[in-house]
Structure formats: C-alpha cells, structure tokens
Amino acid sequence: MAAVVDLWWEWVEQSLSVRDCERSTGDWVKQYLLPAHYWHQQSVRTKNPTLNATYQIAAQQAQASLMRHPITTAMSCEQFTHWQTWATSMVTKFQRTSSPVEGRNGYLSQIHHNRRGLSTRRLRVMTTIHNFHLQRSDGSTAAERLFGKPSPDLFEWLVQQMPVLPQARRGKAAAKARTPFLPTVPA
Incomplete structure (x- = not known):
C-alpha cells in the first residue's frame, strides 16, 4: 500500500510540474487543496456513521483552512474552479490506485x-x-x-469429512491393434 501511495504522490508532483505552477502554489495544492477534497470524498463515500462523523469534521477543518489561505483568497474564481476540478480528479485516482490492494x-x-x-x-x-x-x-x-x-x-x-471416492469407471477393452494390410506391389 505504501508503494502505491508513493506512486500517487509522484503522480501529483509530475502533474504539478507539467502545469508550471509556482512552488507556493504547489505547496498550497498539496497541503490545503488535496486534503480538503480527500476528506470531503471520504465523508461522502463512507457508510459507517462513526467514521462519517469523523470524516466530516476533518473535511470541515480542511475546507476552513483552505478558504482562509492567502492563495485561495487571492485566486480568481475561474482559477479556483480549475484547481478544484484537478484536485477532485487526483483524489479519485488515489482511491482507484489504493482499491486493488485492500x-x-x-x-x-x-x-x-x-x-x-x-x-x-x-x-x-x-x-x-x-x-x-x-x-x-x-x-x-x-x-x-x-x-x-x-x-x-x-x-x-x-x-x-469426505466420503470414499468411487473407483474409476472401467473403460471398454482396448481394440486389438490392427496392422494395416498392404498388398505387395510388384517392382
């Protein structure tokens, strides 16, 4: 599981490097945006009431931290929507990468x-x-x-517990091997 999580983080890093975002934006994404989306998705997906309450509290705290962050407040609505869409897709991919090893x-x-x-x-x-x-x-x-x-x-x-297995069925007597009769051919 740890290898899969490491692979996912490498995927996040590579995706951020392709976007040519500033280091501060990358840190904001990893420390505030992704956790907020992760905990929100966990609270939506779980059916266990105890876990759901815990996940909702974590989601609310992460969302509040995200909304208070200076980068969030300075960002345009269009940019923020773009990053939210990206974060949702990355968090969904994290869920998919971890599911086969559960x-x-x-x-x-x-x-x-x-x-x-x-x-x-x-x-x-x-x-x-x-x-x-x-x-x-x-x-x-x-x-x-x-x-x-x-x-x-x-x-x-x-x-x-198993009963004694029956004997194998007897097959029919093997047919006598016949050698084909080849008439002699004059030379």
Whole structure:
C-alpha cells in the first residue's frame, strides 16, 4: 500500500510540474487543496456513521483552512474552479490506485469483476478459506484470533469429512491393434 501511495504522490508532483505552477502554489495544492477534497470524498463515500462523523469534521477543518489561505483568497474564481476540478480528479485516482490492494475485499472485488459475479457457494468457500486457512506472519488464522484457541487444519478436516471416492469407471477393452494390410506391389 505504501508503494502505491508513493506512486500517487509522484503522480501529483509530475502533474504539478507539467502545469508550471509556482512552488507556493504547489505547496498550497498539496497541503490545503488535496486534503480538503480527500476528506470531503471520504465523508461522502463512507457508510459507517462513526467514521462519517469523523470524516466530516476533518473535511470541515480542511475546507476552513483552505478558504482562509492567502492563495485561495487571492485566486480568481475561474482559477479556483480549475484547481478544484484537478484536485477532485487526483483524489479519485488515489482511491482507484489504493482499491486493488485492500486485502480480501480487494481480492473479492477483482474476482467479482473478472467473473461477473460470485456464486453464494463460492463466496462461502472463500470466506472459510480466509478465516481458517490463511495465516499471518505469526502463524495465526482469523478464526484462532477470534475464538482464542487453535482450530483444526482445514484441509485435514475436509479430507476426514469426505466420503470414499468411487473407483474409476472401467473403460471398454482396448481394440486389438490392427496392422494395416498392404498388398505387395510388384517392382
């Protein structure tokens, strides 16, 4: 995730360098404009009421700091609108660059996107594998951390639950190999 964030900041820097803006304007964009747009977008996107309240407070504080800044007050309405549009697009791109690396939800989202849907059965299987098989670097699974005790090995348990598999079907007796009869040809 950190590499993706660094990449995004490089993208911001490159975009600012192309615009040939002054250093003070670039600092204003990075320290005031982008945070205001980021927190606004977070407050709009989140559905969690507790997080939403926190994000709205952060958005209001960032917006107030932005509006008090001398560069903001000195800027024409047209210039400010231009920078707002740019900041919105950059913040949206930040969201898109971070989404593929958001762990299990990012993985499920990618699977859903690639296959155009997940069956309920497949989703249950993937959830079980995630909770009982995938391990952190310390060797614990999500189920072990939740229940406070080790869980049995998932695949050992699965093998014990499976019935004995039937024997393979017998195929028809192989036809006798026939060598083609070639009549002799006079020389």
